[in-house]
Amino acid sequence: MEKFAVDKNGFYGEFGGAYIPEILYDNVEALKNSYLEVIKDPTFQEEYNSLLRDYVGRPSPLYLAKRMSEKYGCKLYLKREDLNHTGSHKINNAIGQILLARRMGKTRIIAETGAGQHGVATATVCALMNMQCIVYMGKTDVERQKLNVQKMEMLGATVVPVTSGNMTLKDATNEAIRDWCSNPSDTYYVIGSTVGPHPYPDMVAHLQSVISEEIRKQLLEKEGRETPDYVMACVGGGSNAAGTIFHFIDEPDVKIVLSEAAGKGLDSGLSAATIHLGKLGIIHGSKTLIMQSEDGQIEEPYSISAGLDYPGIGPMHAHLAKTGRSQVLAVTDDEAMAAAFEITKLEGIIPAIESAHALGALAKMKFKKDDVVVLCLSGRGDKDMETYIAAFENN
Ligand SMILES: *Cc1c(COP(=O)(O)O)cnc(C)c1O
Numbered sequence: 001m002e003k004f005a006v007d008k009n010g011f012y013g014e015f016g017g018a019y020i021p022e023i024l025y026d027n028v029e030a031l032k033n034s035y036l037e038v039i040k041d042p043t044f045q046e047e048y049n050s051l052l053r054d055y056v057g058r059p060s061p062l063y064l065a066k067r068m069s070e071k072y073g074c075k076l077y078l079k080r081e082d083l084n085h086t087g088s089h090k091i092n093n094a095i096g097q098i099l100l101a102r103r104m105g106k107t108r109i110i111a112e113t114g115a116g117q118h119g120v121a122t123a124t125v126c127a128l129m130n131m132q133c134i135v136y137m138g139k140t141d142v143e144r145q146k147l148n149v150q151k152m153e154m155l156g157a158t159v160v161p162v163t164s165g166n167m168t169l170k171d172a173t174n175e176a177i178r179d180w181c182s183n184p185s186d187t188y189y190v191i192g193s194t195v196g197p198h199p200y201p202d203m204v205a206h207l208q209s210v211i212s213e214e215i216r217k218q219l220l221e222k223e224g225r226e227t228p229d230y231v232m233a234c235v236g237g238g239s240n241a242a243g244t245i246f247h248f249i250d251e252p253d254v255k256i257v258l259s260e261a262a263g264k265g266l267d268s269g270l271s272a273a274t275i276h277l278g279k280l281g282i283i284h285g286s287k288t289l290i291m292q293s294e295d296g297q298i299e300e301p302y303s304i305s306a307g308l309d310y311p312g313i314g315p316m317h318a319h320l321a322k323t324g325r326s327q328v329l330a331v332t333d334d335e336a337m338a339a340a341f342e343i344t345k346l347e348g349i350i351p352a353i354e355s356a357h358a359l360g361a362l363a364k365m366k367f368k369k370d371d372v373v374v375l376c377l378s379g380r381g382d383k384d385m386e387t388y389i390a391a392f393e394n395n
Pocket of ligand 1: 239308352
């Protein structure tokens, strides 16, 4: 059988690794040598799990969506990460990494953010744990995600607008890495997805794996078996997808169907469909698929969803797709918007526009009536109301 876990050098097949400036070598090495030991330590687990339960509100419900099930001819369960404190799965990771940072004696937390969900989650946990918090955010995103910027500031974080490049997530990440290089001894960099140098992708996957751990228990209760026929999720960098599939990866009977953002269409030149269109390269410390031109220049991605608008992809997802373990579908802006309005109408749930990309894949599938399908609803739609209202007014 294929091996899907990371190897000791941080590779998933040909993807991954740790391509970092020398100044960060000691930091990344310390993290690499301690993360598994720390997150498996019983005292860490106790602290982490009690915060997940009492602060985040876990376990998140596994909800049988009856009207959507009827529409798509299957038994569709929604894993409700949208009900978490701060509105998405990002808080699971932020809590875990900041607990880890505290154990490593770090006093200063930095993070990058795109739409602002990871920034808000990080600022929230920093308030809770009384840590200094600096969030790098592209100036374009600062302007289009005002509410999240105001939340971070109210929570006591410093938001630094980044004016290089396209002024979005990629540029914010570059700036966070630059900060880390200047302050390697007291600073911990909280990465928000399964991207970056080893051990981040594997660490973030572990911290999000609570999602599939809960799914197994909840399915056993509801269906009398721990494994579904399908698991589905959207992929930006890949963290909610990694958490959703983590405890199913080595069970080939569980089919993995992921959605990436096709933007205006795969051939339009305006998309963020990295697995379909990307080529091998190195970005933010990791060898993976990247949207790039013939001569290796990174191409600016586009998606209606800020959380999927990243030119790279987590190395584990590049590997899962390449080996055929996962099927990756490209879902356009229009398909995601239609899916968002459909679930709102049928189930009374307004999803994050990222999660709507996972929902948009349902129409491309052919299920059998008794197939059990679990789809990760990664976040709620509050932050996307302006986008939804604009579409609403045009129809
Ligand atoms: C950030 C975000 C995503 C994309 O990130 P992943 O690491 O791929 O999960 C998806 N959904 C929501 C709600 C997000 O906030």
